[in-house]
Every structure is written in structure tokens, then in C-alpha cells.
Amino acid sequence: MNGQTVALAVSTVIFAARDTGPDGRKELWVPLVRRIREPFGGMWALPGGPLLEDEDLEASAARALQLTTGLHPGYLEQLYAFGGLTRSANADERVVSIVYWASIRADQTSDLHADLNVAWMRVSELPPLAFDHSDIVEYALYRLRNKVIYSRVAYSFLGETFTLAELREVHEAILGTPLDPANFRRHVLASGAVLDTGTRLEGTPHRPPRLYRYNTDLDLADLFPAGRTTQEKP
Amino acid sequence: MNGQTVALAVSTVIFAARDTGPDGRKELWVPLVRRIREPFGGMWALPGGPLLEDEDLEASAARALQLTTGLHPGYLEQLYAFGGLTRSANADERVVSIVYWASIRADQTSDLHADLNVAWMRVSELPPLAFDHSDIVEYALYRLRNKVIYSRVAYSFLGETFTLAELREVHEAILGTPLDPANFRRHVLASGAVLDTGTRLEGTPHRPPRLYRYNTDLDLADLFPAGRTTQEKP
Numbered sequence: 001m002n003g004q005t006v007a008l009a010v011s012t013v014i015f016a017a018r019d020t021g022p023d024g025r026k027e028l029w030v031p032l033v034r035r036i037r038e039p040f041g042g043m044w045a046l047p048g049g050p051l052l053e054d055e056d057l058e059a060s061a062a063r064a065l066q067l068t069t070g071l072h073p074g075y076l077e078q079l080y081a082f083g084g085l086t087r088s089a090n091a092d093e094r095v096v097s098i099v100y101w102a103s104i105r106a107d108q109t110s111d112l113h114a115d116l117n118v119a120w121m122r123v124s125e126l127p128p129l130a131f132d133h134s135d136i137v138e139y140a141l142y143r144l145r146n147k148v149i150y151s152r153v154a155y156s157f158l159g160e161t162f163t164l165a166e167l168r169e170v171h172e173a174i175l176g177t178p179l180d181p182a183n184f185r186r187h188v189l190a191s192g193a194v195l196d197t198g199t200r201l202e203g204t205p206h207r208p209p210r211l212y213r214y215n216t217d218l219d220l221a222d223l224f225p226a227g228r229t230t231q232e233k234p
Numbered sequence: 235m236n237g238q239t240v241a242l243a244v245s246t247v248i249f250a251a252r253d254t255g256p257d258g259r260k261e262l263w264v265p266l267v268r269r270i271r272e273p274f275g276g277m278w279a280l281p282g283g284p285l286l287e288d289e290d291l292e293a294s295a296a297r298a299l300q301l302t303t304g305l306h307p308g309y310l311e312q313l314y315a316f317g318g319l320t321r322s323a324n325a326d327e328r329v330v331s332i333v334y335w336a337s338i339r340a341d342q343t344s345d346l347h348a349d350l351n352v353a354w355m356r357v358s359e360l361p362p363l364a365f366d367h368s369d370i371v372e373y374a375l376y377r378l379r380n381k382v383i384y385s386r387v388a389y390s391f392l393g394e395t396f397t398l399a400e401l402r403e404v405h406e407a408i409l410g411t412p413l414d415p416a417n418f419r420r421h422v423l424a425s426g427a428v429l430d431t432g433t434r435l436e437g438t439p440h441r442p443p444r445l446y447r448y449n450t451d452l453d454l455a456d457l458f459p460a461g462r463t464t465q466e467k468p
Contacts, residue, residue, distance in 0.1 A: 006242040006285060008330060051240055053328065057317035081315045081332045083291035094287065096242060098315045098330070150384060 010060040011048030013140040040130030061100035075156035244294040245282030247374040274364030295334035309390035
């Protein structure tokens, strides 16, 4: 298992669904870091950097999250290792980047601290990023879209309790397409993925919507004829 | 993106479903390589080794497959990067292993070439492996089981055409549990994942079973209310 010496970096794609769209609809945002040196000086890149000697991969990804958002990860998962031969700007340098992705709950986004060299941008309006980071964000979004229906990932964008409209808007923000409210409601309730908390959203008009929570007992096992669940290993 | 210097290795978990069980039922097998030097000398380990300067990650994984089975990969996918601090036997050494997994079609297993230091073993009867490779195989199997229902992966174990019994036996070998033939048949046909080729298995008794092929047009999109498919990025 003796491996060749290759420069190794860890980067993290951090998604948040913020109520910044028309009528307060949710939109996907990611924090980016401005590069202060070459190559790609001045361009925006994913948070991250070299793997430190004394930290494992996930700790390195969590550190990037902490530095850019001030938050500890809720949902943090390894996405992919990118190791193409030509992805580094320096021909003498071989860099393999192990990329994680994380999500931040809506009720945490107010805690996001700002920094001249850290900016949150709409996923739908990203500028060209340094290195192959545009491709990495695109792939992270692709995987998030594939994952959102059959896993619990959508709930990681929400607080402990949420309305079905909030849950639908998270799906819409991730999938980038509107979903029929009635069909969505029927599908979610039929899946058994959520439980009615018996409480309703406060501070709302005369018919406050019900609040639900994720049903951790079920984990959408019903999608699987053999009774296996779709949950990734923690 | 300059990364720290860390030893990097690539290993590949190669699955094949072979007709070695009772009544010729399919069982999962993996090829292992005997270590000829310390640490863990004489123990079995996953095929793989250091990443070469001139090959990308997937090429390195494909090389391990070629060396141990003589085959070019059909299905080859990155599984996970393992980078724990204590996984190397040598305390001075930090090794990150990027692990791929591959599958071999049933009609290729006859091509497997043997080698004193390469052995195929039943997944259900593996000895303790070198390093953390036992955990890696366990995780690969966990992911394969989660993936088999909602993706095309089961078909990568089969030839271009197959009977529904063969398809069911691949699922049974992977899931490690018998499936009800009638329920399985109904589920598969209803999913639209397979197409009747109009031909039947030759050399079989008076009622030869129909041969099917994977429906590449559909990719089980029906599992997804929003119409997304479950396919991983190639």
C-alpha cells in the first residue's frame, strides 16, 4: 500500500437553500473563496486546501466549512476524488483533490460570517471558477439532484421541523424545477418520510400550515423491494 | 490548490457473480492479491498500488483490474477515498487510498487467468485482509447492495442478454437474501428496465425461458417523481 508521492488537497462544496428567490422561494447558494495568489489569482475557488498531517480527510473538509461559514457541519459527505493529469495549472505539479460536499440548514444561514475574500453566490449565477472547480460544483449539483429524492439529504437543508411547502421548495431549489404541490404532498406523505408534529407554523395567517419532522425510523426503505434503505454510510 | 505531500494509492474491489452456489446459484467473488513483503506479508489484499505519475485515478484502477483478471473494465466506478490517520501499519507513513470498484460479466469469468499470488475468494468466506481492506470490502458490498435496486449495476454482472432468473440471482447474490421470483418478475417488468429480445435461452428443456436485455432508454427514471434518473455520472 506504499503510495506514490502526490500533492493532495481537500475541497468542500457547501450548499445552502436561502429564501432569496421570487416570493421568498428558496435558492441554492455556495460560499466561495477569492484566491489571493497565482495561479488563478483573484478568481473564486472552492474552500479548502492542503491536507494537514494530523487531520483525516473529513476533518479537513470540516475545517474548510468552519473557516468559510463559522459553522460545524451538519451533513458532510465525501463527493469524489478528482485526479486528472492536467487539472493543475502547474505542469510540474500533480494534485489530487478529494472533494466533500456539505449542506447548511436554513436556520443557520443567519450565522454566516462574511469576509472580504469569502462570498456566497447563487449556484445559478456562478462566475468561472479557478482550476476545475466549476466542473466540480456542476458534478456536486448533479449528485445532489440524483440524491435528493431517494435519501434524507433534503432534510439536512431544513430545521428540525418544517412545512411541506418548505420541503417542496428545497426540492425545487435543488432540482431547479417547480414541482406540483399536490403531487409532492401526496408522494411525501405516502413515503412515510415525514411525521406530523401536531403543531403549526406560528405567526402566519388564519390557516397556519402544519409542521412536520423527518421520520428517522423509516429512511424511505419503501423504495426498496428487498427492504434495503438508500441511506449512505454515515 | 497546492496539496500536502501524502502517499497515495489506488485499490480496486472487483466483484463477479459466479454460478458456484447450490443448484448453480450465483455467488459474489472477489480477486485478492497475496502480499509478498511486509507489512502484512503473506496476507491477502485488494489489487492495486501506488498511483503512477502518468496515469489518472481511473486508469490506475483499470490497471489493477487488468493485472489481476486480464480483463478491461466494464463497470468501473470510484467508491471512496480512505484517509484515516492510523490505517497505515507504518506510523511514519500517511497513505490515502482511493478505492474503485468494478464488476465482471458472468460470461467473462471463464477468462480469468490464475496466478499463485492472485486468488478469487467468495465474499462470504473472506479471511482477514491486510491493512483496512476487510473494512473496504465490507463498505463496497454495502454500497453495492444500496445501489443494486435503483441503478443499472446488476446488469453489469450479466451478458448482453439474460433470463429474469439470472437477473434475480444476481440480485440475490448481491443482497445476500432470496427474493420471491414472482414479485421480482413483476417489479422488474413493471419498472420497464428490461426488454424482451423475442428470443429464448437455447439448450434448455421444453420450455426455454425468454431472454431480456437492459432497456438503456429508461434507466429506471420511473423511481423518480421528478423524472430524474438514478444513473451515476459515467
